[in-house]
Amino acid sequence: MDAAFRAAARLLLAAGFGITALIYAPVAWLALLSVSADPLSGWPGGFTTSWYASLSASLGWRAPMLRSLGIAGIVAILCVLAAVPPARAWPRMRRGRVSFAALILLPLGVPGIVLGLLVFTTWRVLFGVHMGAWSLVLSHFIWAYPFALISMLVVTLRTDPSLAEAARDLGAPPLRVLCDIELPALMPGIVGAGLFGFLLSFTELPRSIFTGGQVQTLPLYSFAQASAHSSQIKLIFCLNTLISLASLAAAAVLVVLLRRRTA
Amino acid sequence: MRRLAGSAAPLFLCLWVCLAIVPLAVGAAVSVLQRRGLHVVWSLTPAGYGELAESGRFGVVLHTALLAGLVSLVCLAAGLPLAVWLARSAKSAVLANIVWICLTAPFFLDPAARTLSLRLMLGAHGVVNAGLLALHVTRAPLDWLLFSDFAVFIGLVGPYFPNMVWPITLSVLLIDKALLEASADLGAGPWHSFRFTLLPLAMPGIIAGLVMTAIPALGDGVVPALLGGGRREYLADAVTSLSTSMNYTAAAALATVVMAVLCGLCLSGWLAWRRLSKS
Incomplete structure (x- = not known):
């Protein structure tokens, strides 16, 4: 009983850390896309700061x-x-x-x-x-x-x-x-x-x-x-x-x- | 100064009741008024509720409530061990501080931006599907990752997880360490210590966490709008569509139904807690 409980608690604790990471994955992705050439494609790449430049101009x-x-x-x-x-x-x-x-x-x-x-x-x-x-x-x-x-x-x-x-x-x-x-x-x-x-x-x-x-x-x-x-x-x-x-x-x-x- | 405080306190409470508490009752009152065009007339009718039944809005409330319930149960299952870890057994203060910060910041993040980013990740050509394809988990991109109940669930679990962890952590912090040590000294294993010492003492925090997770998840409008795909209506969509069509009596009836469901849940939760604490 106690061994099973301990294993379950450890598994759920890992899930808790996982959900915390799930909160930040979209935020990190957002930051990556903000310096990408084509953010709307959903893929980072062609890194550029031009969107920040247009932001300051807009x-x-x-x-x-x-x-x-x-x-x-x-x-x-x-x-x-x-x-x-x-x-x-x-x-x-x-x-x-x-x-x-x-x-x-x-x-x-x-x-x-x-x-x-x-x-x-x-x-x-x-x-x-x-x-x-x-x-x-x-x-x-x-x-x-x-x-x-x-x-x-x-x-x-x-x-x-x-x-x-x-x-x-x-x-x-x-x-x-x-x-x-x-x-x-x-x-x-x-x-x-x-x-x-x-x-x-x-x-x-x-x-x-x-x-x-x-x-x-x-x-x-x-x-x-x-x-x-x-x-x-x-x-x-x-x-x-x-x-x-x-x-x-x-x-x-x-x-x-x-x-x-x-x- | 004391006299000033003596008159300011009732004034503040009056204002608070007018601003925040009266509207809660107004919904029930407006919901039974008659509607003529865009105006309400002072005569009673249950037509608002009839319109809800006709447009299938009771089903919308039920479906959204089930989804919000599932979100809070998952948050509870994963949040309880994390809260106990934060309050009791975190060895490294730096790691605990980082987790605290990570669980505080989501209160302050823009809801539309992070949900938009999640939509790009979950799409057919998004990073999640690309990862699954690369790992040969699936052969074709999964189409139920986005614009589905699953997407709405994923969109809700993250942002409202801190609402669960915070109150439970606070209530575990308030438990006297000596009680848990006594339970261990008297020969209780981890399971019995948890079930008969920690769980009952942390129950106020667990209930607060359930309320603070389920309620915003029930009313969230951004996640269904950006991840739900519009094939299915969620509670927030129903509220918005009734009020943009200026059907205030039906909108108020919907609000009243939601509040009645919540009151029912609170009551049954309270009864369950009483039975649990007696046993």
């Missing part, structure tokens, strides 16, 4: 890119501002923890495209409000906030509350305690919450399909180009290779920050 992706950056920046700031107070109060909360957490996590229990449709129906059809950048920001916030809150909680639950108490006992005013003691201790969580807000908004697609209205974000632009077999598609390869590299770097920062706190 204009179509710039407006969606700037728009996505702006929206993601606002969502990141909102996430940090809304995640810090409840995460600070959490260790001292006597009741209401479970219902608060349930309320925040509930929207994650609905597929993004269904949530997008429901948010759209509520605002557009029932209230008659037009969709635009504001609804993108709000729908992205609903998506990213639970993740931002969790990454703040990872930090606040492991921070020693006696440090702030000691500062208070020594006569420091509340603002001083916040700026000099609590914020530096919370910094990894703040960076984590901001990164989650920024990156989840920057790559969000299913909700944006409904809440974007006429406003096109970068993932909407990529998806439209990818489904329409447009001539811009070769530039999408380059653009997304660059974005993937940046995402990997950001993920590395996030992991190192949060793991240093929890180790």
